[in-house]
Amino acid sequence: MMTIVFSLFLLTMLVIVAVGILRTDNLFTAVMLSGIFSLIMAANFFILDAADVALTEAVIGAGISTVLFLGALALTAEYDRSPPVGTWVPLLTSSVLGGVIIFATFQAPRLGDPNAIVHKHVAPWYLEKTPELIDVPNVVTAVLASFRGYDTLGEVFVVFIACIGVMSLLGRVRPRRESIEEGEFDKRTDNLRHHLIPRVVGKMLVPFIVLFGLYVQFHGDFGPGGGFQAGALIAAGIILYSLVEGGRRGRELVPEWFSSMLVALGAFTYTCVGVVSMAMGGRFLDYSVLSHDPIHGQHMGILIIEAGVGMTVAGVMITIFHAFSRRGIR
Amino acid sequence: MNLLIDIASAVLLLTGGFFVFVGGFGVMRMPEFFTRMHAASLTDTGGAALILLGLMLQGGFTLVPLKLAAIFLFLFLTSPTASYALANAALLSGVRTACRNETGSPLPENQPHTATSKPAAVSSAKASAGKTAAAKVSRKAAPAKPAKTVAKKPVKTAARKPAKKTARKKS
Amino acid sequence: MEWVYFGTSIAILVTMVLAVARGLIGPTIFDRVLAVNMFGTKTVLFLAVIAFLSGRPDFLDLALAYALINFIGVFAVLLFFQSRGVRREAEAEREADK
Numbered sequence: 357m358m359t360i361v362f363s364l365f366l367l368t369m370l371v372i373v374a375v376g377i378l379r380t381d382n383l384f385t386a387v388m389l390s391g392i393f394s395l396i397m398a399a400n401f402f403i404l405d406a407a408d409v410a411l412t413e414a415v416i417g418a419g420i421s422t423v424l425f426l427g428a429l430a431l432t433a434e435y436d437r438s439p440p441v442g443t444w445v446p447l448l449t450s451s452v453l454g455g456v457i458i459f460a461t462f463q464a465p466r467l468g469d470p471n472a473i474v475h476k477h478v479a480p481w482y483l484e485k486t487p488e489l490i491d492v493p494n495v496v497t498a499v500l501a502s503f504r505g506y507d508t509l510g511e512v513f514v515v516f517i518a519c520i521g522v523m524s525l526l527g528r529v530r531p532r533r534e535s536i537e538e539g540e541f542d543k544r545t546d547n548l549r550h551h552l553i554p555r556v557v558g559k560m561l562v563p564f565i566v567l568f569g570l571y572v573q574f575h576g577d578f579g580p581g582g583g584f585q586a587g588a589l590i591a592a593g594i595i596l597y598s599l600v601e602g603g604r605r606g607r608e609l610v611p612e613w614f615s616s617m618l619v620a621l622g623a624f625t626y627t628c629v630g631v632v633s634m635a636m637g638g639r640f641l642d643y644s645v646l647s648h649d650p651i652h653g654q655h656m657g658i659l660i661i662e663a664g665v666g667m668t669v670a671g672v673m674i675t676i677f678h679a680f681s682r683r684g685i686r
Numbered sequence: 687m688n689l690l691i692d693i694a695s696a697v698l699l700l701t702g703g704f705f706v707f708v709g710g711f712g713v714m715r716m717p718e719f720f721t722r723m724h725a726a727s728l729t730d731t732g733g734a735a736l737i738l739l740g741l742m743l744q745g746g747f748t749l750v751p752l753k754l755a756a757i758f759l760f761l762f763l764t765s766p767t768a769s770y771a772l773a774n775a776a777l778l779s780g781v782r783t784a785c786r787n788e789t790g791s792p793l794p795e796n797q798p799h800t801a802t803s804k805p806a807a808v809s810s811a812k813a814s815a816g817k818t819a820a821a822k823v824s825r826k827a828a829p830a831k832p833a834k835t836v837a838k839k840p841v842k843t844a845a846r847k848p849a850k851k852t853a854r855k856k857s
Numbered sequence: 858m859e860w861v862y863f864g865t866s867i868a869i870l871v872t873m874v875l876a877v878a879r880g881l882i883g884p885t886i887f888d889r890v891l892a893v894n895m896f897g898t899k900t901v902l903f904l905a906v907i908a909f910l911s912g913r914p915d916f917l918d919l920a921l922a923y924a925l926i927n928f929i930g931v932f933a934v935l936l937f938f939q940s941r942g943v944r945r946e947a948e949a950e951r952e953a954d955k
Contacts, residue, residue, distance in 0.1 A: 358863055358910070361867070362866070362870065362907075365870045365873075365874065366870075369873065369874060369877050372877065372881070373877060373880075373881075376880075376881045382886070384886050384889075385886065385889055388880065388886075388889045388890055388892070388893045389880060389881075389889070391893045391897075391930060392877060392880055392892070392893055392896050395896055395897060395900045398900065398919075398923075399900055399903060399904070402904055402907060402916070402919065403907065405911070407916050407918075407919060410904075410919055411918065411919045411922055414900070414919060414922065414923045414926070415922055415923070415926055418897065418923070418926070418927075418930070419923075419926035419927075419929055419930065420929075422893075422929075422930040422933060423929060423930065423933040426930075426933045426934065426936075426937045427933075429937070430937055430940060430941070545939070545940035545943045545944070546936075546940075547936070548771075548932060548935060548936055548939070551771070551774060551935070553767055553770050553771075554767055554770065554771050554932055554935065557763055557764065557767040558767075558932065560763075561760070561763065561764065561925065564760070564925065565925050565926075568921065568922065568925060572918065572922065575918075579915050579916075579918055580915075580916065580918055580919060581918065585922070589922060589925075589926070592925075592926050592929060595929065596929050596932070599929070599932050599933060599936055600932065692858055695858075695861070696858070696861040699861050699862070699864075699865045699906075700861065700864060700865065702865065703864060703865040703867075703868030703869065704868065706868055706869055706872045706899065706902065707868045707871060707872055709872060709895070710871065710872030710873075710874075710875035710876060710895075711875065713875060713876060713879050713891070713892070713895065714875050714878060714879060719885055719887055719888055719891075722879070722888065722891060723891055726891055726894070726895045730895060730898045730899075733902070734898060734901075734902055737865060737869075737902050737905070737906065738902075738905065740865075741905055741906070741909055744858070744909060745914065748914075750914040750917065753914075753917045753918075753921060754905065754917065756921060757901065757905065757917070757920050757921050757924050760921070760924045760925055761898065761901065761924050764924070764925075764927060764928040765894075765898055765928070767928060768894050768927070768928040768931040768932075769894075771928075771931050771932055771934070771935040772887060772890055772891060772894065772931055772934070772935070774935055775887065775890075775934055775935040775937075775938040775939070776885075776887045778935075778938050778939055778942055779887075779938050779941075779942070781885060781887060
């Protein structure tokens with residue numbers, strides 16, 4: 357009953373916020389409302405007991421995405437300049453499709469029904485075999501990193517390709533600002549240095565955020581966590597430092613060559629684990645052969661690939677942030 | 687003993703919930719931006735303290751109360767800073783409070799103006815001259831000061847020194 | 858004790874609804890940023906209470922993570938408005954020079 361009440365509140369708010377995002381023409385409002393949207397989704401995931409996904413959604417959707425959207429808004433316009441288009445055909449299409457999907461959900465099994473098809477074939481096998489084969493308390497990490505490690509390799513490469521895409525679009529070109537001297541301009545547009553309180557509190561919190569990111573990385577076997585969340589948290593700490601102190605000092609702290617190298621190194625580490633396990637006699641990404649004991653080998657494999665995932669995600673977020681902030685002011 | 691802890695925890699949780707609700711109610715009902723921000727930020731920190739304290743009493747002697755204490759510490763640090771940063775951003779963009787002081791005239795630094803740069807210089811000259819009067823009239827003038835540029839700092843410290851000297855003479 | 862958790866979480870949820878309402882109505886942009894910040898703090902409290910309600914206190918890591926991340930958005934907003942003021946001054950100078 358309690359889940360129903362919570363879901364009622366949260367899902368109603370979700371629909372209202374979504375309609376609000378569509379109907380506004382001030383893009384800044386849309387960015388703020390999409391931050392609220394991500395938070396409602398994170399609370400939803402939490403109520404459904406999916407803690408790993410909730411953590412990822414909260415950190416990336418409500419934390420880092422807001423910063424990146426605001427960086428994009430600073431480079432472009434603030435108002436939506438879409439030309440007026442006829443609204444009846446899209447409205448009709450989406451209403452019909454939405455109606456069909458809603459009708460289909462009436463045929464779906466109830467939440468948590470043990471006779472549902474998703475709970476029949478692979479899921480009970482994973483839940484039974486994890487203590488025996490991998491011996492890790494968090495089954496989500498076991499499935500993500502070991503049983504479905506190949507899919508996670510694909511995800512890491514997708515993130516890597518996204519970074520390459522952003523870098524090829526925005527690049528490392530210094531924009532030309534002939535009239536305004538760069539140092540003077542940067543002093544007031546790049547950083548928060550002469551606001552004393554945000555500067556002190558921000559700089560004080562950066563080590564805690566990075567430390568917590570490392571905790572989430574290595575604790576992913578035992579609780580909610582893992583590489584994606586940890587990479588996003590560490591990147592959020594570095595982005596906070598760059599916001600407070602300016603892009604130039606942020607790039608002195610974590611140089612661009614280092615964050616670009618992290619992006620590639622993470623994906624490379626992941627693939628290397630697969631190749632090394634092939635070299636040691638097993639199949640690609642079969643961690644059992646990595647050590648003297650299969651369970652120990654699984655633990656080592658999961659540790660190394662989660663580190664790879666964390667490195668790639670952190671590098672990608674930092675690189676994309678610097679690509680936006682280096683672009684400067686038009 | 688357990689019952690006592692339960693009762694204390696329930697009282698703290700429900701009071702915290704009430705504070706949080708009052709904050710939301712204030713945000714909806716207050717007339718303009720700075721008053722809404724006052725409602726939101728005060729009750730955020732206060733309600734969070736009560737709720738987290740109530741949960742800490744329930745946690746037992748494990749790691750859980752330490753995590754709750756860490757959550758409270760970070761909320762305590764970051765929530766007022768976020769309010770400060772937001773008030774600063776609003777003042778930089780020219781949002782001014784429509785509140786009046788006791789005699790009904792607008793507050794001295796809060797004359798509405800259109801551009802943001804030049805009137806800020808004029809009002810900062812007024813601020814350093816009439817510092818004590820402005821400090822008595824409203825605390826809302828305080829966020830305006832750090833928004834001034836770096837060059838104004840020597841003026842502010844010079845204005846502060848006579849006030850300190852008079853205070854020492856009194857004591 | 859469960860009912861106390863439930864009552865507190867209902868109070869927090871109602872406040873979240875009020876914050877969203879302010880975020881949708883709020884005439885200036887800053888009202889909406891205030892709504893987001895308030896919503897973020899309420900989410901942290903909601904996650905903490907629900908972690909206890911569902912009997913799994915080891916889910917408090919999420920609340921801790923979000924308490925750390927919440928204010929980065931507001932700092933980005935401050936930087937955005939600060940640089941917007943400078944940008945507008947620069948454009949005004951350029952227009953005046955022409």
